[in-house]
Amino acid sequence: MALEWQILIALVLDLLWGDPAWFPHPVKFVGRFALSLEGPLREMSHSATLAGLMAALVVIAGTGLAVWLLIGVAAAIHPFIGDLVSVLFLYWGIAARDMIRHATAVYTALRDGDLPLARERTAMICGRDTHTLDEPGITRAVVESVTENTIDGVVAPLFFAAMGGPVLMWMYKAVNTLDSCFGYKHAGYLEFGRASAKIDDAANFLPARIGGLLTAFAGVFIRGELSSSFRVFRRDRLKHSSPNSAHTEAAAAGAMGIQLGGPSYYHGRPSLKPTLGDPQFNAAPEHILVANALLGLTTILATAAFLAGRAAFLQWWGY
Numbered sequence: 209m210a211l212e213w214q215i216l217i218a219l220v221l222d223l224l225w226g227d228p229a230w231f232p233h234p235v236k237f238v239g240r241f242a243l244s245l246e247g248p249l250r251e252m253s254h255s256a257t258l259a260g261l262m263a264a265l266v267v268i269a270g271t272g273l274a275v276w277l278l279i280g281v282a283a284a285i286h287p288f289i290g291d292l293v294s295v296l297f298l299y300w301g302i303a304a305r306d307m308i309r310h311a312t313a314v315y316t317a318l319r320d321g322d323l324p325l326a327r328e329r330t331a332m333i334c335g336r337d338t339h340t341l342d343e344p345g346i347t348r349a350v351v352e353s354v355t356e357n358t359i360d361g362v363v364a365p366l367f368f369a370a371m372g373g374p375v376l377m378w379m380y381k382a383v384n385t386l387d388s389c390f391g392y393k394h395a396g397y398l399e400f401g402r403a404s405a406k407i408d409d410a411a412n413f414l415p416a417r418i419g420g421l422l423t424a425f426a427g428v429f430i431r432g433e434l435s436s437s438f439r440v441f442r443r444d445r446l447k448h449s450s451p452n453s454a455h456t457e458a459a460a461a462g463a464m465g466i467q468l469g470g471p472s473y474y475h476g477r478p479s480l481k482p483t484l485g486d487p488q489f490n491a492a493p494e495h496i497l498v499a500n501a502l503l504g505l506t507t508i509l510a511t512a513a514f515l516a517g518r519a520a521f522l523q524w525w526g527y
Contacts, residue, residue, distance in 0.1 A: 218301075219302060219366075219507070245263045257402055272375050278293060279375075294374050302366065311353070314326050318493040318496075344491040345472075348466075362510065363456075364380055364412055420458065430464070431465070437459050444485065
């Protein structure tokens, strides 16, 4: 089966069902593998930075090799089984439906006036303290989570899948998991996690910018006008300390006419994020549904763009 069809089937599976809660997601195994290497590699090397680099390279290469071997063994049994395993890995690498589901659960709680439940559900999808958030604060937190995760949950996996199939997609997922495990800025991981954070920045550089443009374009369908999404995207996309985090957030803020960012708390400590967008409207629960719509539209646009780009490249290359 052609890779293009495999990607389309995987995307449909994700949009229909998301990740089943009863099945252990492969990302968990990647994370456990990464964490199991930390202690031994720290002991082997006097340099925490070198140990972190070794961990990153082993996890990325090991993940790619494992996916390649599993698909190869399946294909050796029967080509159809090989295609099935390939589709499954592509399906596991996309996370659009789950993000929409979690965000919708917060919206439902807000709609029903259950602020404590909304805070509890918000804490499941973002790292900030939620116990003091009011309704606009919860809305902003969820919109920021949905739009930021558009990149590492959808756009980047699709980008690498179109480039190199499930093997390259899962090497990216390993990069993303490493950043989640070790890419912290506190003292314990400042050196050990440096390689993971830098590799993640490099891997997301193009997907973040493509995703921002696609989100801005998706905003045209939301507001029916072109200027606001692209204007705010162009103006605010580089405000964040991370080189990749603000692109989709800025485009979404422009599309919705709300302001994201500003003060928040993490583990009891204040964090002042740069503001993105203009406060034309107050953040309201309905904006969570708009963020979900933007994620869905961006997913469709990204799939079309990447598969078209793959087809053009293969034709140019002579395949």
